[in-house]
Amino acid sequence: MTTDATNATDTGNRAWALRYQRSWDRQQEWYMPDREERFRVMLDMVEAFVGTEPRVLDLACGTGSITARLLDRFPDATSTGIDLDPALLAIARGTFEGDERVVLVEADLKDPHWPALLPYDTYDAVLTATALHWLRTDALDGLYGRLAGLVRHGGVFMNADHMPDDTTPRINVAERIQRHARMGRAQSEGALDWAEWWAQAAEDPVLAAPTARRFEIYGAHADGEMPSAAWHASTLREKGFAEARAVWCSPSDTLMLALR
Template sequence: MADAVTGATGRSTEAADGHDWQAWQDSWDRQQEWYMPDREERFRVMLDMAEALVGPTPRVLDLACGTGSITDRLLRRFPDSTSTGVDLDPALLTIARGHFAGDSRVTFVTADLKDPHWRAALPYDTYDAVLTATALHWLHSEDLAVLYGQLAPLVRPGGVFMNADHMPDPATPRINAAERAHRHAGMDRARGAGALDWADWWAVAAADPALAEPTKRRFEIYGEHADGDTPPADWHAATLRAAGFAEARTVWRSPSDALVLGLK
């Protein structure tokens, strides 16, 4: 199982606690890229737009941060930025805390975004940017609209919120079906070459002594997968404007996903 989490750099990435958290970070990235080959492109556009609107030293809230994928790219590109990662998943937060251990620019908070008081756990009242990717589809639209209303006061005037997620266009079902079939054919080929899917990855995590208990608790919280929905990008933009953002629109999209930006 150790081969499944080999570090991408080829050098030793063992942390002070004796665990190779960099390897787990790399493994998570590869698993997510199996589903989203253009994942790095959406991160690039997200950080481009953050720089364009709030500059190269932002205070960022990494919302539903998982292992800290956004924070990792943020700090590499903007080393003078700071990040607060918030999530409920104990296994992914274990990886994130291990990976960023000792970095004073990063703080992690355990909180449930469905809890109306989740913002009380944050270390700051406002942020220059709130960023999230491939996470909020775990929420139903009604809950997501409530969350957008909670996020608006957290974003300072002139600040931004960005959500990159699955946002298919319901008006084009044949196009959607063809794209999905083509994408899944490529995924099948990659799986045949040894790529880990969601279930495989979690099985490897459950076998790691440092992640076994957090993974068990994670499945007690979420089950196999949440049953949220995936409204189109126009819904996200309209809901953000209704929540108090002055402007909102799509700034990147693929055939199945989009990055929607709200400007306060």
């Protein structure tokens, strides 16, 4: 595990990184057409609880999608992005090259010692999106306990992710059919899915080696779980958060907020 506090990159210029940022956004929006609305509500809640100059931990930051929107809306914010994916971190490093508000940390969230690599002991807000379903519930349970120690009193943790409800099978089937029909139409018009995006990244001269390493780390896809929103809320309270509930949802996604 290594810490990159310089925001320097050997992998290309910022224009290259921004092209990949836009490409990643389009690929993610194919799965989640309400993605920008979800980010807006997340940042609304940041402002409501901790103001417009927050110190934020962008957990499993990927390309830095949350950090980019955070700094656009709150120019006086600071962000620590943490991830293990070498390809997505390469894009993040290019995107935020020279920006002293951003520190990027390479670490494995399943390693219990990862908080020691952070530049700060506490954060006003910890934010994550479409990432923690890569973890199984035992690992997520431990992660939530560590996050309770990182979020300051009065601060917030927010997780936007797939949180299905197995008690509503007919609703789930109808939603899935409608969603896949929309995705099929978008794909016929040229939208890339996750596998196609990574196939293109593997052919990029800058991303080819990091992409190969990321598949060595993660395999073809997550070996994780997607517990319900009720499980997330209950577990967060058990781990030390004072309150926790959903503050936004779409037919397929939920934004969970936990108050320390």
